[in-house]
Amino acid sequence: MNIRVSASDVAERTLGIIRDLKHLEGPMLPILHAIQAEFGYVPEEVKPLIASELNLSRAEVHGVVTFYHEFRDHPAGRHVLKLCRAEACQAMGSDRLADRVRQLLGIDFHQTTLDRAVTLEPVFCLGLCACAPAAMLDGEVYGRVDEHCLSEIMAEVRQ
Structure with missing residues (x-):
């Protein structure tokens, strides 16, 4: 069963994850892992949110997501x-x-x-x-x- 999530819901949930974890030293990896745990992958539309909240460029966030094989850009199977x-x-x-x-x-x-x-x-x-x-x-x-x-x-x- 594939449950659709609205863009605003994705943004809201993502911002909640970021705010919960951004106090950590080097928070990007924990944030990305939590986002993937939440959605099953790292949606493209969350990268600008992460960049903005962590005061990074979108390219830096994209670079981390694509560097680590663990992160997916689409939902996984069951x-x-x-x-x-x-x-x-x-x-x-x-x-x-x-x-x-x-x-x-x-x-x-x-x-x-x-x-x-x-x-x-x-x-x-x-x-x-x-x-x-x-x-x-x-x-x-x-x-x-x-x-x-x-x-x-x-x-x-x-x-």
Whole structure:
């Protein structure tokens, strides 16, 4: 179910988040994380609000949002599947798994399935190098991901 939020509601909620967090030292990242938690992504229209409230340029805010892979510019699916793309995971076969996931879902990285069930994202280290290849589904990490584990993950996201 996709619930529409009015532009004024987005602005009001965003300003509330900014005012709650702008007292922090280096508040932009906590503010961006809170906005993404609130809306599921960082809407384009909030960047000027953040810039104004933090006395920054819109380019500075945009630069931070686009620099960090964690921030999205569009809503994610019901499930977010992250596949590690770091060297240890690549050495243990993550490229082959990534190809299989893209084939099964019919999407590429940074895309969401048409039914809005799954968003596929690359991540550049989950800290499970000794258990490579690694994946994360909705915040739950999986190590030593193989075809069997991948099948279980795919079954979970397709329910």
